[in-house]
Amino acid sequence: MxxxxxxxxxxxxxxxxxxxxxxxxxxxxxxxxxxxxxxxxxxxxxxxxxxxxxxxxxxxxxxxxxxxxxxxxxxxxxxxxxxxxxxxxxxxxxxxxxxxxxxxxxxxxxxxxxxxxxxxxxxxxxxxxxxxxxxxxxxxxxxxxxxxxxxxxxxxxxxxxxxxxxxxxxxxxxxxxLPEGPSLYPEDIISFEPERFFVSELIRETVFLSTNREIPYSSAVMIDNFEEKTSLVVIHATILVEKKSQKPIIIGKDGSMIKKIGIMAREAIEEFLERNVYLDLHVKVRNDWRNKDVHLRELGLIKGK
Ligand SMILES: Nc1nc2c(ncn2[C@@H]2O[C@H](COP(=O)(O)OP(=O)(O)OP(=O)(O)O)[C@@H](O)[C@H]2O)c(=O)[nH]1
Ligand SMILES: [Mg+2]
CATH class of the missing domain: 3.40.50.300 (P-loop containing nucleotide triphosphate hydrolases)
Incomplete structure (x- = not known):
């Protein structure tokens, strides 16, 4: 019934x-x-x-x-x-x-x-x-x-x-x-984006929360490697900044900032994926990336060719 x-x-x-x-x-x-x-x-x-x-x-x-x-x-x-x-x-x-x-x-x-x-x-x-x-x-x-x-x-x-x-x-x-009509997607799907997208966003969120002034806006995150192993997920990611002077700020004194970002981001990713995670973070400079299509495309912000 x-x-x-x-x-x-x-x-x-x-x-x-x-x-x-x-x-x-x-x-x-x-x-x-x-x-x-x-x-x-x-x-x-x-x-x-x-x-x-x-x-x-x-x-x-x-x-x-x-x-x-x-x-x-x-x-x-x-x-x-x-x-x-x-x-x-x-x-x-x-x-x-x-x-x-x-x-x-x-x-x-x-x-x-x-x-x-x-x-x-x-x-x-x-x-x-x-x-x-x-x-x-x-x-x-x-x-x-x-x-x-x-x-x-x-x-x-x-x-x-x-x-x-x-x-x-x-x-x-x-x-x-809303118009009447059947569901367009299966009921257990909550988003289309792949896990890599959410992982990069969670790292970016941590950068936003941990840094100030122009740093959050000058940063982007790329997932270099995402590998599911039996006991954990191994993730290598790069935080991009747009000026040479910003790199030491993200790294912090004796690596303290990147370490803090790494721990916070790993905890957030573990909660999201419900798996143990090994997270390895690097920082790279891409000059003025926010103004260059080539980098925006590489980050997936410009779609297609
Ligand atoms: N007090 C209060 N804070 C809220 C409420 N909704 C959101 N916030 C806070 O407002 C801030 C911004 O929230 P977001 O959800 O990131 O806002 P957004 O509109 O998505 O922002 P953008 O992505 O930058 O456009 C966060 O600190 C939230 O915790 C609310 O109903 N009450
Ligand atoms: Mg928002």
Whole structure:
């Protein structure tokens, strides 16, 4: 009987682009829904550099979320590429979640958000006011009023991606707006990216968390070797920096920084892979890699030939 009732229930499926300014909490929301660290999160803006697919499946829905890099005005080639990922996710989506950090809104919305709202010629926009745990209750109503003026046709949902407040309601609204249809992917798949991608992201997350100023933004991670042995996974990876002067900073005094990064990253990778890991890290200089297609391609940020 149970199976029959599930079969007769309406099933919805579709793509949801998650967009917003850097640091709004987009990746945090993805990890909250998937109950797993699929997309890396740090307190620093511009953590996410490319679109990450996060698939949430249940009996009556499959939501294919696309977590995107934060919206910004590109200043170098990598940021142009990041911006193109956002447009692609928006173009391919059934619904857009436009996420705003409640604590960042003063008396008006950030000009980049208003500009983006103007460009969004998309009927199905849900504005998510995130981080409501950081503001007073009465401020939420004021924010809703302000945002209604900007997005008159959008649904507006206040949430805290960190503690889960409002996220069930948001999920119901998404489901109510998705087109009817069968699942496009098997239910046990949560993302398309290979394990190597997640491993390189976890190392990059550690670099973001362990270094300051321009270093996180000047760094990238390449997996040189990923080998599954019987008792553990052996990973050799390279942290790229863009100037000679940055290499000693990542290595630290007597190798202390690279050692710290190695331990933290290994622990995160072990948790993700649920296997023991041997991690070997190197640092290399690739001059001005953020502006060179050849390196962006090597890092997988530019796809194809
Ligand atoms: N207090 C609070 N902090 C949050 C919430 N959601 C996210 N954060 C924090 O905000 C910071 C940025 O979160 P991310 O999920 O990396 O933000 P993002 O929008 O993916 O950022 P980019 O990838 O840089 O565009 C992290 O320190 C999170 O812990 C929330 O609901 N409340
Ligand atoms: Mg992110």
């Amino acid at each position: 149970k199976n029959l009732s599930i079969k007769n229930k309406k099933h919805v499926c579709g793509y949801v682009a998650v967009v917003g300014l850097p640091n709004a909490g987009k990746s945090t929301l993805m990890n909250h829904y998937l109950k797993r660290k699929v997309s890396i999160v740090t307190p620093k803006p511009q953590t996410t550099r490319e679109n990450v697919t996060c698939i949430l499946s249940a009996d009556d829905y499959q939501i294919i979320f696309i977590d995107t890099p934060g919206i910004l005005r590109p200043r170098y080639r990598m940021q142009e590429v990041m911006t193109s990922f956002i447009s692609k996710a928006v173009d391919d989506s059934d619904i857009i979640l436009a996420m705003i950090d409640a604590a960042e809104i003063k008396n008006s919305l950030h000009p980049d958000i208003t500009e983006f709202a103007r460009r969004l010629k998309h009927g199905n926009v849900i504005v998510v006011i995130n981080k409501i745990d950081k503001i007073k209750k009465q401020k939420i109503l004021e924010l809703i009023q302000l945002i209604t003026e900007m997005f008159p046709d959008a649904e507006i949902i206040p949430i805290s991606a960190l503690d889960g407040d409002g996220t069930e309601e948001l999920l119901s609204v998404i489901i109510s707006k």
